[in-house]
Every structure is written in structure tokens, then in C-alpha cells.
Amino acid sequence: MRHLFRNGYRGVRDSAFTITNVPNPNGQRFEIVSDADAKFNGGCLCGAVRYRVQGPLRDVVNCHCSQCRRTHGHFGAYTAVERNQLTLTCERGLKWYASSPTVRRGFCCECGASLFWDNRDLEIIAIAAGTLDPPTGLKTIRHIFTADAGDYYRIDDDLENYPGSMLTDW
Numbered sequence: 001m002r003h004l005f006r007n008g009y010r011g012v013r014d015s016a017f018t019i020t021n022v023p024n025p026n027g028q029r030f031e032i033v034s035d036a037d038a039k040f041n042g043g044c045l046c047g048a049v050r051y052r053v054q055g056p057l058r059d060v061v062n063c064h065c066s067q068c069r070r071t072h073g074h075f076g077a078y079t080a081v082e083r084n085q086l087t088l089t090c091e092r093g094l095k096w097y098a099s100s101p102t103v104r105r106g107f108c109c110e111c112g113a114s115l116f117w118d119n120r121d122l123e124i125i126a127i128a129a130g131t132l133d134p135p136t137g138l139k140t141i142r143h144i145f146t147a148d149a150g151d152y153y154r155i156d157d158d159l160e161n162y163p164g165s166m167l168t169d170w
């Protein structure tokens, strides 16, 4: 077991992360909603990637960008957590794909599951919500990049809706 990314990434360690609004280096804020003491487990379809989250998770954001749709086969539904609250408990299958100069996506090379979205400029790492073991206690709160949504489905719920990123590169 080891913690992900303890080095090499910019980040501010402070207790503020455990409260509701979390500033990141760009001055944006993330809502962290679950109990600070909560623990979650998750993993890929085959079990070659397993992880543990110790600490609060953000509610779920559906990203309709073309990259998420291609890697997930549909839109991406992501929760997020402070980077050092994520521990890999099995990483045998984990591979990373650099989808942009600052973002890499973690997937299982044995079963093909998409698990992580990791922007090196952010303090958080996004986790595909469907990989969490239930119950998660989370809810879906918004859609982003809806201007890039596929033409084969409709977004007709009452959730917040952003045509692009509500956050930089998010």
C-alpha cells in the first residue's frame, strides 16, 4: 500500500480541506460533502485495481466532454477527493494515459475499467463514481461540458448545467 502522488504535485496541505469549501491553487472551490471520517473502498471490474479513500468525497459531477465519453463509453460520473486521501490497495492493473499535457487518466489494463482523472494542477483527484463500493451516500449534483454531450441522449433533469467547465480544465 502506498499513497498516491505524495511528491511532484503542487498542493496546499491544510485542515481547510475537510470543511465544505476547498480552495485549490487556481482559487476555485470544491465542495467536499461526505463525512470527514468516512472511509470508502472501490475498484475496477476485475479487482486488479483496488483503492481506499479515507476522508470526504465530493458529490458527483457528470462530465459530458468528448474525452470522458470516449474513455467511459458514455459521460463520466466523477466524485473527487483530496489527493493524499486516496490509497491504492491493489495497483497490479493500473496504467495511466496522458489525455492532455496536465491530465492523466487511470485505467485497469486487465479489464479496461476507467477509474481516475488526475490533473496535476489540482489538489484533488477525481474518481469514477461507479467504481466505488456501495453504499456511497453520494448524489449527483451537476452536469459539465454539456455543449459537448453526445447527440444520442438528452439531459433533462433539474441539476446544475454548465456548457463548459465550471472549473478550469475540470
Ligand SMILES: [Zn+2]
Binding pocket: 044, 045, 046, 047, 048, 049, 093, 108, 109, 110, 111, 112, 113
Ligand atoms: Zn480490472
Ligand SMILES: [Zn+2]
Binding pocket: 063, 064, 065, 066, 067, 068, 069, 076, 145, 170
Ligand atoms: Zn470530461
